Amino acid sequence: MSEHIEVDLGTRTYIVSVGAGLLADDAPWSALRACRHLLVVTDDNVGPLYLPALQAFVPDHQLPVVTIPAGETSKTLDQCTRVFEALAAMRAGRDAGIIALGGGVIGDLAGFAAACWMRGIGFVQVPTTLLAMVDSSVGGKTGVNLPFGKNLVGAFHQPEAVIADIDTLATLPARERAAGLAEVVKYGAIGDAAFFAWLEDHAGALVVGDREALVHAIATSVRHKAAIVARDERESGERALLNFGHTFGHAIETATGYRRYLHGEAVAIGMVQAARLSERLGLAPRGDGDRMAALLERLGLPVHPPAGLDAMQLLDLMRLDKKALSSGMRFVVWHGIGKAELRADIDDAEVLAVLEA
Numbered sequence: 056m057s058e059h060i061e062v063d064l065g066t067r068t069y070i071v072s073v074g075a076g077l078l079a080d081d082a083p084w085s086a087l088r089a090c091r092h093l094l095v096v097t098d099d100n101v102g103p104l105y106l107p108a109l110q111a112f113v114p115d116h117q118l119p120v121v122t123i124p125a126g127e128t129s130k131t132l133d134q135c136t137r138v139f140e141a142l143a144a145m146r147a148g149r150d151a152g153i154i155a156l157g158g159g160v161i162g163d164l165a166g167f168a169a170a171c172w173m174r175g176i177g178f179v180q181v182p183t184t185l186l187a188m189v190d191s192s193v194g195g196k197t198g199v200n201l202p203f204g205k206n207l208v209g210a211f212h213q214p215e216a217v218i219a220d221i222d223t224l225a226t227l228p229a230r231e232r233a234a235g236l237a238e239v240v241k242y243g244a245i246g247d248a249a250f251f252a253w254l255e256d257h258a259g260a261l262v263v264g265d266r267e268a269l270v271h272a273i274a275t276s277v278r279h280k281a282a283i284v285a286r287d288e289r290e291s292g293e294r295a296l297l298n299f300g301h302t303f304g305h306a307i308e309t310a311t312g313y314r315r316y317l318h319g320e321a322v323a324i325g326m327v328q329a330a331r332l333s334e335r336l337g338l339a340p341r342g343d344g345d346r347m348a349a350l351l352e353r354l355g356l357p358v359h360p361p362a363g364l365d366a367m368q369l370l371d372l373m374r375l376d377k378k379a380l381s382s383g384m385r386f387v388v389w390h391g392i393g394k395a396e397l398r399a400d401i402d403d404a405e406v407l408a409v410l411e412a
């Protein structure tokens with residue numbers, strides 16, 4: 056049984072398919088059927104596991120593949136250049152397409168390469184991590200990191216389709232599953248108190264990778280994201296709520312060289328910091344931050360920032376956040392479980408107090 060969720064963007068509308076066995080049918084191919092050249096981008100964990108399923112559809116020739124070393128430190132312009140070199144070697148034109156097979160690192164990087172090659176070619180997202188299924192494969196934010204900050208070079212470029220085969224989650228390490236659950240908690244925290252309560256009731260099942268619970272969490276998350284993206288594709292307003300916890304989280308990832316924390320782990324810490332900031336400002340009811348931290352901890356996520364990070368350095372990194380305006384930083388503040396708001400009037404001193412706590 057598969058779920059098909061529409062991301063309604065007019066002529067660029069596409070479907071997110073969530074279900075079992077999708078890699079074994081021709082779903083990733085059908086969206087790119089008109090492409091003269093196809094390139095698969097994957098990483099060195101995912102490729103050996105799931106490339107054979109894609110290759111089965113073209114038994115007569117070897118699929119062109121770029122394999123990136125796994126992990127966040129590969130989300131770079133250098134690795135993106137390898138994709139461009141492969142496209143050039145194939146003599147790929149504007150009718151070429153890319154299949155992004157992997158987690159969010161692969162989806163963001165391959166999507167960015169697709170956005171840039173000849174000013175834009177088609178691509179299909181085939182997410183294989185929970186995080187990529189619930190968040191990164193949907194919505195068209197693509198890009199790479201710089202040492203100065205996360206996703207600083209990027210483009211909005213929507214995929215032609217998203218094929219989330221939940222069978223691939225069977226090989227995903229538990230730590231990676233937990234990282235994906237952080238973004239799932241985010242949807243409940245910013246806009247769906249009933250879903251947040253469901254997550255509290257099903258935390259045990261989610262931690263052990265119960266299929267039914269995961270499918271419900273994925274489909275609910277994708278529905279939330281698809282609806283927000285359809286209303287505000289380019290983050291001129293509401294979409295910024297999806298950045299809850301990310302101003303803090305991205306600064307932590309950057310300050311630790313993209314090595315110490317998975318993105319979802321940094322977001323978990325960042326959401327708790329955003330909750331604490333909101334509590335300090337009297338915006339969130341006291342106790343809701345503790346409730347969120349308790350859920351995240353039960354899901355196996357960190358909720359405290361590491362000791363030894365310099366608060367001023369973090370504040371400086373946060374100033375390069377994409378939500379910032381000439382007037383200063385903007386924060387997604389929290390009004391407690393199920394409600395968040397984008398605000399531009401937050402005093403740096405309050406932020407510093409949270410960073411120093």
Ligand SMILES: NC(=O)c1ccc[n+]([C@@H]2O[C@H](COP(=O)([O-])OP(=O)(O)OC[C@H]3O[C@@H](n4cnc5c(N)ncnc54)[C@H](O)[C@@H]3O)[C@@H](O)[C@H]2O)c1
Nearest residue numbers: 100125126158159160183184186190191196223226227318
């Ligand atoms: N574009 C967006 O809207 C958006 C949203 C959220 C996160 N992101 C980005 O996504 C990235 C994080 O994505 P991620 O958490 O998927 O990380 P990731 O892509 O690094 O994948 C995590 C790890 O799991 C491995 N892996 C992937 N699928 C597997 C499978 N099925 N079985 C076994 N191993 C598997 C990978 O090789 C990697 O080591 C970050 O760069 C973040 O900034 C983007």
Ligand SMILES: O=C(O)C(=O)C[C@@H](O)[C@H](O)[C@H](O)COP(=O)(O)O
Nearest residue numbers: 190194196205206294297298301377
């Ligand atoms: O889709 C969005 O919009 C998000 O903000 C989702 C986030 O989970 C994701 O990490 C995103 O890549 C962050 O975007 P950025 O604009 O802050 O780089």
Ligand SMILES: [Zn+2]
Nearest residue numbers: 238301318322
């Ligand atoms: Zn995120």
